[in-house]
Amino acid sequence: MIPPEAGFRLIHQSQCYTAEDFSRLQEPLRHCLQALGLKPGMTLVCRFRDRFLYAQLLFLLPRMGCLFLPLDPDLPSAISGKLLNAAGEHILLQDGAALRNPDHKCHGSVAEQPLESGAPCLLLATSGTTGRPRLVELTGDALQHSARAACDFLQLEQGDRWLACLPLHHIGGLSVLLRCAWRGATAVLADGFSPRHVLQQLYEYRITHVSLVPTMLYRLLEQKTRPPDSLRVVLLGGASSSQSLVDEAMQKDWPVCPSYGLTEAASQVATVYPPKPGWQEGEAGMPLPHMELEVQEQTGAIRIRGPSVACCYRQETGARFPLLDADDWLDTGDVGWLDDASGLHVVGRRDDMLISGGENIHPAIVEGVFSECPGVGQVAVTALNDACWGDALVLLYQGTALPETVKRWARERLRAGFLPRYMLPVDELPRNALGKLLRSELKQIARERLQSVKA
Incomplete structure (x- = not known):
């Protein structure tokens, strides 16, 4: 030492x-x-x-x-x-x-x-x-x-x-x-x-x-x-x-x-x-x-x-x-x-790589785009299983922007394969003591938030 x-x-x-x-x-x-x-x-x-x-x-x-x-x-x-x-x-x-x-x-x-x-x-x-x-x-x-x-x-x-x-x-x-x-x-x-x-x-x-x-x-x-x-x-x-x-x-x-x-x-x-x-x-x-x-x-x-x-x-x-x-x-x-x-x-992280519609997509790339969106603060991208897409991308975000507004903004900046199918506002994102996203918890949050939106 x-x-x-x-x-x-x-x-x-x-x-x-x-x-x-x-x-x-x-x-x-x-x-x-x-x-x-x-x-x-x-x-x-x-x-x-x-x-x-x-x-x-x-x-x-x-x-x-x-x-x-x-x-x-x-x-x-x-x-x-x-x-x-x-x-x-x-x-x-x-x-x-x-x-x-x-x-x-x-x-x-x-x-x-x-x-x-x-x-x-x-x-x-x-x-x-x-x-x-x-x-x-x-x-x-x-x-x-x-x-x-x-x-x-x-x-x-x-x-x-x-x-x-x-x-x-x-x-x-x-x-x-x-x-x-x-x-x-x-x-x-x-x-x-x-x-x-x-x-x-x-x-x-x-x-x-x-x-x-x-x-x-x-x-x-x-x-x-x-x-x-x-x-x-x-x-x-x-x-x-x-x-x-x-x-x-x-x-x-x-x-x-x-x-x-x-x-x-x-x-x-x-x-x-x-x-x-x-x-x-x-x-x-x-x-x-x-x-x-x-x-x-x-x-x-x-x-x-x-x-x-x-x-x-x-x-x-x-x-x-x-x-x-x-x-x-x-x-x-x-x-x-x-x-x-x-x-x-x-x-x-290599383990975070998603495959949606046959494309390899790293969540960090998509998150970087959405971090520039007006009315959007902290963001995280995860995916839910989908028969058509394989990984259906989901955006979880903190902020005041409405999901429809976020989606319109994103369509002008992301090609179809990189565009999340769901835009879900959340109160907070799971992070450890150093502020790293706990990606292992994102899927469950996405499922629960999606169910509450559809209910």
Whole structure:
């Protein structure tokens, strides 16, 4: 794991902690964990909302020879139970009180038994947008390579300040802490995401970098406040970004850098940097210096290789199964293409591909068109089985536009095969904590909404 550099600072609730402060705070934590029965080789699973405690555990547990598995506290019990089975021997904490307020006294120091840099130190659940979250094993080496490459690529320096407002059970959130620790920069740890609070912190701490998902950026733009001139990078990822969102943000001086990454790669794979006028939807930029990338000509499958790429998943039984082929390439499950400059353009998940009237249609392409429709906000495209079409496309959308108006608008912009048969307004779309569409739930929503319309 990455030890915090001397210049590292973490600011939380107006308190500034140095690397030395962190080390001092971790001693009583270590005693508490040992008293709870945590031993080298075991995994500590945490399901609570204390972000400062998560930050301490991220750096402490590898020094104790233990693995860290932060889980989304809102994860359904049926899913979290399967992930716990995959974690192997573990201790589960659903409340941080036992660590914040120990009921025993700490005596002396506890000997360190740190993990080897090539050993797994972090277990993370994949986003589970298909309904099948799995655990990814990440080693200290993988996290270090990823952090170093990101710092170099995004020109993070000592004295810079990165606002951490993404969930800390996700690699995007944890990576902010790891990058700042590696480079000796300052991480400003927000207690979750509130548009007004985030804007306040951007100005108060003269933030230079911030990581966001599209939903967060959308809500910040609703505040109609321009960013501080200190802000150099808005690293935008976690879900696909619409053309209209990025265009609006750039027009309002938000330095947006759309990126493509995945848990299995310990975060970033490719990024548009520096911020680029004329960005095109799906454009993910150049691969980071530690990453090899290829797109298969026939299928459009995106494959990656590099020192930050995970080697295996953990199954529910605790058994491991490999991710890489014989030449160490990982098939990401995404499809896309490379431009003439070798920049990556991502279309979406291969599993999301629909076949309607004999045409291969990716929902993201259709969604990108409808995101430009007046009176339409968030959109999602799914399909229902149809004897004639195979997949009958269905548009689910949030907004004030009437379905008939949306259909007339779309007829002028989409050829027949790409035109959804049903346009259904909804109150909200299912998303995970990072704002990714839960596509596994869309069909059922479409069925229920269609039945209510026909009733």
